[in-house]
Amino acid sequence: MTTSPSTDSDTTAVEQLDAVVLGAGVAGLYQLHQLREQGLNVRAFDAAGDVGGTWWWNRYPGARFDSEAYIYQYLFDEKLYTDWSWSEKFPGQPEIERWLHYVTDRLDLRRDITFNTKITSAHYDEDRGRWTVRTDAGHVIDTQFFVSCAGMLSAPLTDQFEGQDSFAGQLVYTSSYPADGLDVTGKRVGVVGIGATGIQVIQTIAPDVGHLTVFARTPQYVLPMKNPSYGPAEQAAYKARFAELKATIPHTFTGFEYDFEHAWADCTPEQRLEILENTYQDGSLKLWLAGFGEMFFSEEVSEEISEFVRDKMRERLRDQHLIDVLVPTDYGFGTHRVPLENGYLEVYHQHNVDLIGVQDNPIARILPGGIELTDGAVVELDVIILATGFDAGTGALTRIDIRGRDGRSLAEEWGRDIRTTMGLAKHGYPNLLTTAVPLAPSAALCNMTTCLQQQTEWITRAIRDLRVEGKSTIEPTERGEEAWVAHHEETAGATIVVNTTSWYLGSNVPGKPRRLLSYIGGVGTYRQHCEKEAADGYPAFERR
Structure with missing residues (x-):
């Protein structure tokens, strides 16, 4: 890192960087690693006292994965994957935090992370094509790229x-x-x-x-978790599947290892019940994420599956007061977080x-x-x-004073209408690149590590392509953003998920514009859209 002799108006020394990464969780760590490998002068900032993101902050009793541990891992390096061993299928927060420390130390990332520091503002200078980023610790950074890895549920x-x-x-x-x-x-x-x-x-x-x-x-609606311990045999078994998991997980509907295999119309009532029972007994999210996809589109199918889960809950509760308060009846199973x-x-x-x-x-x-x-x-x-x-998807960035071209405010714009281009960037904010924000699966409907790896890899490629071509800024066009928002709305509108009042639509935050925060077209489909965008020369973006 170099320090510029230039100063801002309050005489604070200004650091010159190629990229600032906001956050040192699952996305931020991998983004820092990739940009550093590309030769960029980059630093990550995090308000937490150490790495981990959500797994640093959420230390409450019982905090643990609800994704299987062996799929909630980075897949870019087989040895990094296999040199870590999980003790159970759904580990708790302390073990997850230890894993993130292992990754950080293995990749020697800590030297480029500043902890206990909040980014308070980021203003874009259109004349220079650079961002001025300020922190609550008094840092002033002049950077070409501002990459947000702040997380979906961090506000x-x-x-x-x-x-x-x-x-x-x-x-x-x-x-x-x-x-x-x-x-x-x-x-x-x-x-x-x-x-x-x-x-x-x-x-x-x-x-x-x-x-x-x-x-x-x-x-x-709740599903019972089955959480077996993992000894050497179980650990060896999942590690041996690395190539299979790497080839499969990024292309499924939700970024898990399983996917929808059955069509409701092709099954008899007896077969449907058997599939529901088998996926329920799996002790995972399989009933939700690999049962019948028609539950997201058909009120009739949704009601039948919802009643199946309600019956399971009623059998365990027995008491009518408990049933009345705890068993949902006014929305469908799977239309928000299970x-x-x-x-x-x-x-x-x-x-x-x-x-x-x-x-x-x-x-x-x-x-x-x-x-x-x-x-x-x-x-x-x-x-x-x-x-x-939480103020999901948008809150982490709207709590920062982010201003793009012509002084426009991201908080004000998202306060009127939540719009992005593939959840990767925002029109009017050149070189602001984003993960886990609205209109991408990573805003809710995805195994987070799967989606965050894909998004950071896309950002890394976009920056590399820009630099190779001798250009310095990338920004979605208004037309490109409009096209993605229209596609997102058409995809969401075909489902019954948009009829449910939940944080998935920002309904838990008074005054927040109502829009399905997460892209619901599927993780694999989203990946295809992103890959095509890059392969075609970024037609939805202006690059200068």
Whole structure:
């Protein structure tokens, strides 16, 4: 890295870089490695204290993969893949974090990462064709490329309840859970939220707390997780499949190893039930991601599969109050995030657990002693754990002052309409290249490592091609962006997913424009679109 003798208006020294990478998680680490291998002078910045991204921040009890560990890995280097061994099929956060440290050290990435540092602004200078990036630590960087690897779920929703600051006990968000943990033994604990995160917390802490009160708003379809341990034989078996997995995973519908194999219309009712039962018993997301694809398009098929899952849940719950609060009836299975769980539903049968439905009786405020509901009832608590979600897809970048050509604001533009070109770039923002933002599968509907590898590889290729041709900027054209948005909307509109109110459509953030955040045409199809774009000379982009 070199330091320019030039200074900005407040006399801070300006660092000259070829690229700044935002984030040091799964995408940021690989992006840093690729750009550095290309010979660029590049540095990554992360607000966290070390590498890991979501796996650094989410240290809450029970945090773990719901993708099989052996597919949630980098596939660009077989030895990097096989020299790491997972201890179980769906490992927990501590093991995942150790894996990311292994990758970081193996690739010697740490020397080019600045931790505990937030990027606060990035302004594009059209005359010079470069970005000025500033951090909360006082860095000022002059860079040609600004690459966002900030993550899909990295902007937590906070300050949602009146009186939060008045609570006399301990109040924590799952998204910033204390690294040293939280002692809940024998305490009165309230968990707000029963999405994937809330479910993991609830099932994990229930045996230890004195009393647990769960505040549940939106019921979730859940699938049981089967999580076998991996010894040397199991580890050798999945490692021997490296070539097969590398050839298969990037081309399936969701970036998992399995794919849709059956057509609903081609099966008898008995065959359908057998397939549903077999995929359910797999103990993974297979029922959702490799059962019947028609569930995303046909209300009739969706209802039949949804009822199958509801019956499974009712059998385990037994109590009508629990069924009324926890079993979904107003949306279809798989039309938003499906959590895996391990004994979660049975938790509600424990004598020390209460379930409060807050859909019709919302939380009114937080008091010094607990939580007050709209009807005036007060639940006294020692600890409140908030699993209340994220501003998905857009939040990480709209919380930064990003300004493109003519001073346009990304936050303001996405506040009006969420538009990108393949989730890789935005018209009006030259040399801003993005991963895990809207209108790509990586905004929700993908095994994240699969999609983030593909997107960072595309970005690396686009920068290399630009430099080889002696050009310096790449930006989507207005026409190119319009074409992708139209394709995205046509693809989404053919499904029933857009009829569901969920964070998949930004419905959990007041005022957020409604649009399916993730491209739903399939991971393999998306990859083909991206490869064709590059092979054809980037017709949707202007390169200067």
